[in-house]
Amino acid sequence: MxxxxxxxxxxxxxxxxxxxxxxxxxxxxxxxxxxxxxxxxxxxxxxxxxxxxxxxxxxxxxxxxxxxxxxxxxxxxxxxxxxxxxxxxxxxxTDWKGFYNSLNPSMLKEPIVLVGAGGASKSIIYALYKMGIKKLFLVNRTVEKAEKLKKIFLSKIDIKIESFDHLQSIIRTSKTFINATSIGMFGESFNLEVRDLSNLSLIYDIVYNNTPLQKIAKENNIKCIDGRTFWYHQGVENLKIxxxxxxxxxxxxxxxxxxxx
Structure with a gap:
C-alpha cells in the first residue's frame, strides 16, 4: 500500500x-x-x-x-x-499553480489588492508575476512581514505596502481583492460594507468555507473564487506529481x- x-x-x-x-x-x-x-x-x-x-x-x-x-x-x-x-x-x-490555473488572467483587473503576507501570499504573488501583473498593493497587519515579502519579489513585481488601517480606502479604488489570510474561517469578517466593494470585478478568497466575504460577493454579483477552487487546482498538481x-x-x-x- x-x-x-x-x-x-x-x-x-x-x-x-x-x-x-x-x-x-x-x-x-x-x-x-x-x-x-x-x-x-x-x-x-x-x-x-x-x-x-x-x-x-x-x-x-x-x-x-x-x-x-x-x-x-x-x-x-x-x-x-x-x-x-x-x-x-x-x-x-503546487500552491502557485493552484492559483494560476484557477482563473483566466483576463479576470484580473488592476489595481489589485492582496491581503496577507504568509506562505499562501508568496505563491499568489509568484502566480501574479507569471500572469504578467507588474504591480500590486499588499496589506498586512505586520508591516515588517510584508517588507520581507516585498524583498523576495523585488525584481519581479512592484509591491506597494499599506497598513491594515487603510484597507477600506484601498479596496474602494481597486478592481481585484485577494484574501490570502484565514479571516472568515471561523465567521470573522473584514468589516467592509457593500459600497466599499462596489468598484470590484473579482474577489478571490482562499478560505474553504462560505465566508462573510464570499457571501457579500455573491449577494452583490461580484465574481468570486473561493478556497475550494484554489485547493482543487493544487490538488490536481499534487496527483500529477x-x-x-x-x-x-x-x-x-x-x-x-x-x-x-
Missing amino acids: KKFGLLEYPHKESLSKKVFNEYFKKANIDAVYEDIVIVPDNFDDEINKYINSYDGLNVTVPFKEKVIKYVEPVEEAKEINAVNCIFNNKGYN WHIYTPEIFDETFKTFARGE
Whole structure:
C-alpha cells in the first residue's frame, strides 16, 4: 500500500485527507492519505523519517520554508522559497499553480489588492508575476512581514505596502481583492460594507468555507473564487506529481465535497 500525508501543526482534519482517501477508493488505488502532526521543536529530528517512509507528502504551515533544506527544490519552489509537495526527495510548490490555473488572467483587473503576507501570499504573488501583473498593493497587519515579502519579489513585481488601517480606502479604488489570510474561517469578517466593494470585478478568497466575504460577493454579483477552487487546482498538481491522476474520477470525487456531502 502506498502512503501519502500532510505535514502540519497543529492538528486539523484536512480537506486533503477527506478528498484524497475518497479518490483512492474510487480510482482503485491501494493507498492511504494521513494528517501527520509534527511538533515544531521536533521537526528537524523527525522530518527525514517521514520523507523516507511516505510515497508522497504535502506540507502546510508552519513547515513550508523549513522543509526546503531536506529536499531538492525545483526552480519555482526555490524562487518562492516554499515547498508544499514532496516526491522522490524533490520539493515542489503546487500552491502557485493552484492559483494560476484557477482563473483566466483576463479576470484580473488592476489595481489589485492582496491581503496577507504568509506562505499562501508568496505563491499568489509568484502566480501574479507569471500572469504578467507588474504591480500590486499588499496589506498586512505586520508591516515588517510584508517588507520581507516585498524583498523576495523585488525584481519581479512592484509591491506597494499599506497598513491594515487603510484597507477600506484601498479596496474602494481597486478592481481585484485577494484574501490570502484565514479571516472568515471561523465567521470573522473584514468589516467592509457593500459600497466599499462596489468598484470590484473579482474577489478571490482562499478560505474553504462560505465566508462573510464570499457571501457579500455573491449577494452583490461580484465574481468570486473561493478556497475550494484554489485547493482543487493544487490538488490536481499534487496527483500529477505523484503519477496517480485520473481527471474524471478526481472531478467526481471533488464535486461531492464541494457540495458539502
